[in-house]
Amino acid sequence: xxxxSLSQPLSVxxxxxxxxxxxxxxxxxxxxxxxxxxxxLVAAPVDVHPFVAFVSILCIAVGGGASGALNMWWxxxxxxxxxxxxxxxxxxxxxxxxxxxxxxxALSGFSVxxxxxxxxxxxxxxxxxxxxxYVVVYTMWLKRRTPQNIVIGGLAxxxxxxxxxxxxxxxxxxxxxxMVLLVFMWTPPHFWALALFVRGDYGLxxxxxxxxxxxxxxxxxxxxxxxxxxxPVSLALGFTPVAGQIYLAASVVLNVLFxxxxxxxxxxxxxxxxxxxxxxxxxxxxxxxxxxxxxxxxLLAEASLGTYLGA
Amino acid sequence: MAIKVxxxxxxxxxxRNLGLGLILAALVAIVFxxxxxxILALGDPDKFQGxxxxxxxxxxDQAGEGGQ
Numbered sequence: 001x002x003x004x005s006l007s008q009p010l011s012v013x014x015x016x017x018x019x020x021x022x023x024x025x026x027x028x029x030x031x032x033x034x035x036x037x038x039x040x041l042v043a044a045p046v047d048v049h050p051f052v053a054f055v056s057i058l059c060i061a062v063g064g065g066a067s068g069a070l071n072m073w074w075x076x077x078x079x080x081x082x083x084x085x086x087x088x089x090x091x092x093x094x095x096x097x098x099x100x101x102x103x104x105x106a107l108s109g110f111s112v113x114x115x116x117x118x119x120x121x122x123x124x125x126x127x128x129x130x131x132x133x134y135v136v137v138y139t140m141w142l143k144r145r146t147p148q149n150i151v152i153g154g155l156a157x158x159x160x161x162x163x164x165x166x167x168x169x170x171x172x173x174x175x176x177x178x179m180v181l182l183v184f185m186w187t188p189p190h191f192w193a194l195a196l197f198v199r200g201d202y203g204l205x206x207x208x209x210x211x212x213x214x215x216x217x218x219x220x221x222x223x224x225x226x227x228x229x230x231x232p233v234s235l236a237l238g239f240t241p242v243a244g245q246i247y248l249a250a251s252v253v254l255n256v257l258f259x260x261x262x263x264x265x266x267x268x269x270x271x272x273x274x275x276x277x278x279x280x281x282x283x284x285x286x287x288x289x290x291x292x293x294x295x296x297x298x299l300l301a302e303a304s305l306g307t308y309l310g311a
Numbered sequence: 312m313a314i315k316v317x318x319x320x321x322x323x324x325x326x327r328n329l330g331l332g333l334i335l336a337a338l339v340a341i342v343f344x345x346x347x348x349x350i351l352a353l354g355d356p357d358k359f360q361g362x363x364x365x366x367x368x369x370x371x372d373q374a375g376e377g378g379q
Contacts, residue, residue: 015323018330051348055341118345 016099020089024072024100025065025107032292033064033160036183039296040164040176043242043303048168052118056167059115060160062107063127067134067156070104073097074139078205084198104135119167126166130159144206147213154187155180161296175240182237182295185230189223189262190288196220196265197278197285216270223284227262231255234295246305247298254291261287 037060041053048056072079072090080091089095108131116124138153146152158180165176195202195211196219202209210219234255238248264280273281350359 017326021330049348049352051344055345058341114341 016089016095020094021103024069024089024095024103025062026068026071027065029068029157030061030064032157034061035293036179036296037061037160037164039300039303040161040179041168042164043175043299044165044168045241046169053168055118056115056123057164059111059118060127060163060167063111063115063131064160066104066107066111067131068104069100069107070131070135071139073100073104074135075143076100078144078207081205082201084201115163115167120170122170123163123167126159126163130156130163133159145208147208147210149208150191151188154184154191157187158183175237175242178233178237178240179296179299181233182230183292185226185233186288186292189226189230190285190292192219192223192226193265193281193284193288196273196281216273220266220268224259224262224266227259231259237295237299242299242302244302246302247295250294250298254294258284258287258291 034057038057041048041056072088075085076090076097079085079088085091090097090100108128112124112128112131115127134153134156138149138156142149142153161179161183162172162176165179166172192210195209196216199209199211203212210222234251235248237243238251261280261284265284268280273279353359
């Protein structure tokens with residue numbers, strides 16, 4: 001190496017900064033994982049040391065982030081095609097696919113082992129299963145094969161409240177299982193509403209979303225069907241020991257609003273949707289976010305009030 | 312010529328190195344914190360001692376007396 005070479009800029013294509021690695025972990029998905037896992041942990045009827053609780057939630061978040069990194073590694077080819085995803089670190093070339101895979105695998109192992117040591121091994125096994133389900137069952141197997149991809153794959157995103165509960169208690173119960181069912185049944189209408197107004201993207205990438213394989217009409221019918229199926233699940237959770245009047249009241253109002261919005265989407269066709277730039281579909285999408293946030297927020301409020309009042 | 316030459320590569324990687332350093336420091340803090348919490352959760356200070364460091368003939372005597 002000559003002296004002159006020391007002052008030459010080393011051109012390294014795809015060199016990433018910390019922000020790119022952070023983006024690799026899908027922080028927005030991670031925020032949902034953290035929130036639902038936190039509710040599962042706080043709603044559990046046991047006292048957990050705050051530091052153990054913090055580490056448990058951190059492990060669940062990192063496990064979720066690791067799944068995101070592995071998803072980006074595997075899906076780099078289709079992410080590069082879709083407008084919504086082509087700016088992600090791997091398709092844009094800022095992070096290499098092998099690097100994304102290495103980070104995903106390392107963080108998966110780290111999060112599972114640390115959760116086992118901090119909380120218990122049942123919670124760690126559930127977290128490992130969640131990562132496996134998202135990466136292998138959803139990303140590698142279902143996503144490109146069936147329009148039911150997000151229905152079955154949605155289980156991975158639904159499991160964090162159960163992992164949080166088990167991290168606190170070390171055992172299973174009906175209440176967190178209903179929390180899982182709530183997120184599980186919520187996922188399809190949430191994503192199908194999105195697919196209705198970003199339809200072209202999935203078509204370009206040849207991802208068999210319901211909108212592409214069965215068309216608008218069937219998708220709208222499915223959205224309403226799942227919204228109706230969500231009602232008994234969310235109300236049933238209201239009759240478990242972790243919920244109370246706040247949750248039940250919130251759930252009734254949210255279900256009325258959500259079913260009403262899905263009903264509006266079901267009643268119209270694509271030409272009507274295009275006429276008002278998918279206003280009703282976007283409303284279902286936004287309302288679905290609020291629906292989940294407020295259901296879990298109500299559980300969190302009940303748990304906090306219970307602790308505060310010494311119940 | 313300046314004595315200290317900051318190569319452009321180092322400046323570019325500063326953020327990444329700092330981030331990695333902070334993550335490693337956080338990992339050490341987490342493991343240390345967990346150790347403290349787990350030990351304090353035992354409650355009885357006698358349990359802090361794992362009795363696995365040195366031979367303690369006194370304990371053998373006590374066990375022997377207890378067994379008689």
